[in-house]
Amino acid sequence: MEEHRDDIGSRMGMWIFIFTELLLFGGLFLVYAIYRADYSAEFHTAAHELNAFIGALNTVILLVSSATVAMAITAVQKENKKLALILVAITLLMALFFLVNKYFEWGHKIHLGIYPGSELLTKLERGELLFFGLYYFMTGLHGFHIVVGMILLTVVFFKIKSGAINAGSFVLLENGGLYWHLVDLIWIFLFPLLYLLT
Amino acid sequence: METQNNQLNYIEDTQGRWGIFAWIFSTDHKRIGILYLISITTFFLLAALMGGLMRLELIAPGETIMDAQTYNGLFTVHGIIMIFLVVIPGLGAVFGNFFLPIMIGARDVAFPRLNLFSWWIYMAGAILAVYSQFAGDGPPDTGWTFYAPYSTESGTNVVAAVFAAFVLGFSSILTGLNFIVTIHRMRAPGMTWFKMPLFPWSLYATAWIQVLATPIVGITLMMIVAERLFQIGFFDPALGGDPILYQHLFWIYSHPAVYIMILPAMGVITEIIPTFAKKSIFGYKAIALSSVAIAAVGYFVWGHHMYTSGMSGTARWFFSFLTFIVAIPSAIKVFNWVATMYKGSIDARTPFLYAATFIFLFMIGGLTGLVLGSLATDVHVHDTSFVVAHFHYIIFGGMGFAFFAAIHYWWPKMFGKMYNERVANIAWLITFVGFNVLYFPLFVIGIQGMPRRYFDYLPEFHAGHLISTIGAFILLSGLFLMIINIYRAKKHVTPAGDNPWGGVTLEWQVPSPPPTLNFDEIPTITKSPYSFEK
Numbered sequence: 001m002e003e004h005r006d007d008i009g010s011r012m013g014m015w016i017f018i019f020t021e022l023l024l025f026g027g028l029f030l031v032y033a034i035y036r037a038d039y040s041a042e043f044h045t046a047a048h049e050l051n052a053f054i055g056a057l058n059t060v061i062l063l064v065s066s067a068t069v070a071m072a073i074t075a076v077q078k079e080n081k082k083l084a085l086i087l088v089a090i091t092l093l094m095a096l097f098f099l100v101n102k103y104f105e106w107g108h109k110i111h112l113g114i115y116p117g118s119e120l121l122t123k124l125e126r127g128e129l130l131f132f133g134l135y136y137f138m139t140g141l142h143g144f145h146i147v148v149g150m151i152l153l154t155v156v157f158f159k160i161k162s163g164a165i166n167a168g169s170f171v172l173l174e175n176g177g178l179y180w181h182l183v184d185l186i187w188i189f190l191f192p193l194l195y196l197l198t
Numbered sequence: 199m200e201t202q203n204n205q206l207n208y209i210e211d212t213q214g215r216w217g218i219f220a221w222i223f224s225t226d227h228k229r230i231g232i233l234y235l236i237s238i239t240t241f242f243l244l245a246a247l248m249g250g251l252m253r254l255e256l257i258a259p260g261e262t263i264m265d266a267q268t269y270n271g272l273f274t275v276h277g278i279i280m281i282f283l284v285v286i287p288g289l290g291a292v293f294g295n296f297f298l299p300i301m302i303g304a305r306d307v308a309f310p311r312l313n314l315f316s317w318w319i320y321m322a323g324a325i326l327a328v329y330s331q332f333a334g335d336g337p338p339d340t341g342w343t344f345y346a347p348y349s350t351e352s353g354t355n356v357v358a359a360v361f362a363a364f365v366l367g368f369s370s371i372l373t374g375l376n377f378i379v380t381i382h383r384m385r386a387p388g389m390t391w392f393k394m395p396l397f398p399w400s401l402y403a404t405a406w407i408q409v410l411a412t413p414i415v416g417i418t419l420m421m422i423v424a425e426r427l428f429q430i431g432f433f434d435p436a437l438g439g440d441p442i443l444y445q446h447l448f449w450i451y452s453h454p455a456v457y458i459m460i461l462p463a464m465g466v467i468t469e470i471i472p473t474f475a476k477k478s479i480f481g482y483k484a485i486a487l488s489s490v491a492i493a494a495v496g497y498f499v500w501g502h503h504m505y506t507s508g509m510s511g512t513a514r515w516f517f518s519f520l521t522f523i524v525a526i527p528s529a530i531k532v533f534n535w536v537a538t539m540y541k542g543s544i545d546a547r548t549p550f551l552y553a554a555t556f557i558f559l560f561m562i563g564g565l566t567g568l569v570l571g572s573l574a575t576d577v578h579v580h581d582t583s584f585v586v587a588h589f590h591y592i593i594f595g596g597m598g599f600a601f602f603a604a605i606h607y608w609w610p611k612m613f614g615k616m617y618n619e620r621v622a623n624i625a626w627l628i629t630f631v632g633f634n635v636l637y638f639p640l641f642v643i644g645i646q647g648m649p650r651r652y653f654d655y656l657p658e659f660h661a662g663h664l665i666s667t668i669g670a671f672i673l674l675s676g677l678f679l680m681i682i683n684i685y686r687a688k689k690h691v692t693p694a695g696d697n698p699w700g701g702v703t704l705e706w707q708v709p710s711p712p713p714t715l716n717f718d719e720i721p722t723i724t725k726s727p728y729s730f731e732k
Contacts, residue, residue: 006308006383006384008383009308009379009382009383009384012378012379012382012383013308013309013312013375013376013379016375016378016379016409017375019409019410020371020375020409020410020412020413021413023410023411023413023414024413024414024416024417025417026413026414027413027414027416027417027418027447027450028417030447031421031432031443031447034440034443035432035438038440039438116424116428116429116430116431117428117429117430122437126431126437126438127438129431129437129438130431130432130437130438130439133424133430133431133432133437134432136428136430137421137424137430141420
């Protein structure tokens with residue numbers, strides 16, 4: 001059977017998948033909005049607990065990684081395979097930095113006894129408890145998406161290396177890039193909602 | 199090899215794979231459709247038997263054959279299997295996979311491997327769902343709606359069941375995504391949007407609901423899991439959470455899910471009626487666009503499940519108003535089907551009988567839906583067996599009978615063999631009678647105050663329950679007769695022919711069973727899909 005190829009169709013599929021991802025997080029943003037309205041003062045207090053510096057650092061890391069993956073597409077189009085590989089590798093490295101920061105951030109909080117179900121948390125105000133519940137759930141789900149994105153971009157890396165992704169056929173790289181921008185975009189909303197509204 | 203493949207039909211063409219692997223690893227949309235057909239039929243029979251057991255328990259007041267906890271487990275498992283494994287994938291996964299590409303003149307769906315992957319995810323979810331019934335601390339007893347806070351506290355196996363529903367949702371999303379891209383990108387040359395048959399139109403509207411609504415229930419079910427495993431507090435009033443919020447999030451998906459079930463059913467009926475009335479469909483554009491309208495408005499009516507849960511008066515009349523609005527496009531379809539039959543030369547063969555039954559049962563279900571959609575009457579019948587009767591008329595009488603109609607309509611095309619039509623008609627009569635004897639009494643005792651989900655009842659409801667249980671066994675025997683009859687079609691020696699009903703859509707222009715690549719040459723479309731005039 002001949003291989004059916006339709007780049008526009010593949011991109012359309014990716015965009016529809018991105019819609020579903022946005023709605024997945026949309027449910028969480030809805031829960032956030034409702035509890036923020038119900039417990040605005042306590043959300044305010046709890047947000048002080050988060051380290052805005054690490055949050056900002058991770059934002060910069062993701063923005064840079066989004067830029068590098070976009071540049072990788074241009075590099076492939078210009079048939080500069082080596083540059084494309086370097087750019088995808090930088091993206092992956094940035095993703096790893098993000099996760100390392102997240103690890104220390106979560107680790108520090110867990111060390112302080114702030115985690116769902118902890119004794120300390122049950123003694124806090126209800127709104128603060130919900131804030132930390134949302135914090136772990138939202139950043140956890142986002143972190144999971146970072147890992148999925150890294151797997152996807154690793155596949156892309158090896159396909160560029162083998163020449164399967166080239167100037168004539170690079171829709172997989174584009175879709176990987178689209179997914180990565182989505183992960184970035186969701187963080188752009190998580191960062192102010194969780195870290196900056198203090 | 200290429201030409202040789204063209205001559206083989208999809209059943210003969212194993213593409214070099216051995217035995218069962220030729221099916222479970224095939225990316226052919228027709229084989230995947232058959233995989234879904236077998237899995238869905240199996241789960242349907244399993245859950246139907248559970249329904250039979252529940253009816254047997256209700257044959258007399260008091261404990262008859264099971265205790266209350268077993269009954270709670272049974273109605274939950276019956277609901278989970280029927281909703282998530284049978285009705286939601288149902289028509290789209292079986293007949294959508296098999297016929298969508300053929301009806302729009304394509305060789306396959308846009309992403310064949312993703313399509314096979316969807317079936318594997320479906321099976322993973324199904325195994326998890328069945329596992330949740332037998333492993334751990336007993337079957338979940340929350341009802342298929344998993345309402346918090348009970349679902350966060352119940353000692354039964356809720357996490358596995360909830361996670362199964364999440365996995366099944368993922369499969370549903372991927373199928374929807376695949377169909378949207380297929381319809382956008384792979385229609386045959388000349389097939390404009392308004393030259394596309396109406397079953398694909400209904401699948402298109404459905405696919406958007408699958409893609410846009412399912413993620414909400416996905417994240418909500420994940421919150422239930424997090425609630426149980428980590429006490430995250432979102433739905434637990436003791437931790438500041440709000441159980442009503444769960445109900446909102448749940449119905450934001452699960453009401454549109456009703457349209458995932460019924461829209462493809464309407465699409466099937468729209469295919470069958472013109473073929474047997476020998477007449478072009480009446481109001482083609484109205485039917486096509488009403489599918490889209492139902493999908494769009496159906497997104498904003500979820501609150502009508504929650505009139506008695508605690509909502510502001512404004513929210514309640516708003517949801518009630520929209521519920522009435524969504525009845526309009528549904529009624530448009532009914533009028534168009536009737537108008538198509540008007541002055542047609544109706545050939546009342548088996549598929550037509552099922553299709554006509556669909557219209558009848560769907561109307562009873564739809565009109566009783568308006569009783570539930572009105573604020574004042576809903577308070578009276580909320581959570582009674584009236585609701586049970588209403589949604590079984592819609593889901594079983596609607597989607598179920600459309601599924602039976604579809605299987606009788608397309609079976610000769612799928613397998614090249616005709617079933618015994620006389621036996622099929624007898625099975626239809628038994629099923630139709632059994633269905634009404636089973637569910638109609640539930641309307642009556644529901645209005646009199648019989649609550650739903652109770653394993654026991656007051657003596658005054660005995661007559662209604664007894665009639666209903668008798669109906670259940672008439673219905674079950676009809677179902678078995680129907681299935682055995684269809685299965686025995688394979689023994690027929692004479693082939694059914696390429697076009698046994700005189701249909702005009704593209705699937706009737708290819709051989710029965712269709713060859714692997716569907717068409718030797720992709721057709722060019724110049725006419726409307728339902729032009730019977732030569």
